[in-house]
Amino acid sequence: MREPGLTxxxxxxxxxxxxxFPKVxxxxxxxxxxxxxxxxxxxxTICILEMYNGFKVIGHxxxxxxxxxxxxxxxxxxxxNAFRQLWQLEGYLLRDKLWSNQGQSYQGGL
Structure with missing residues (x-):
């Protein structure tokens, strides 16, 4: 395995x-x-992290x-383990807010 040069x-x-610039x-x-x-x-051992909005992530x-x-x-x-999951979720949320602030909007849906 070759790790990156930067610690x-x-x-x-x-x-x-x-x-x-804005970042998580x-x-x-x-x-x-x-x-x-x-x-x-x-x-x-299981860890349940609960966010103020009620969302929960589970680490083990x-x-x-x-x-x-x-x-x-x-x-x-x-x-x-639980906290690492939040990085992705918060990164997505911030990116969506930045994108929306640029006047973008969704064209379709699920």
Whole structure:
């Protein structure tokens, strides 16, 4: 596997310093989260993130060997799994708002 030359932290710094146009940020997503709920059964941890508008996403985490199960670690990984889903959804929402602000409108429908 060949990873990109830029580290995640370096990429975040570039975005913070040079990307001045509208964008989705970690904080902008967190500002929309109303609650985080967790369920654990001794091997799997589930995180339910509820947004203020009532929408929910679900993340999960399970170790390959249940002897490695740690509920706090599971909560972190399950939260991160759910949070990643919100990046795409919030990105789509922002792009749609920007597009609409340019005077565009939908021509068809589902």
């Amino acid at each position: 995640t932290e370096a990429a975040k710094q570039v975005v913070a310093e040079k990307c001045v 940020t970690e904080n902008s997503i967190k500002d929309h989260i109303k609650a985080a709920r967790y369920l654990a059964d001794g091997s799997t 985490s399970t170790p390959a060997d249940i002897r490695n199960f740690n509920e706090e670690v599971g909560r972190r990984f399950a939260f991160d």
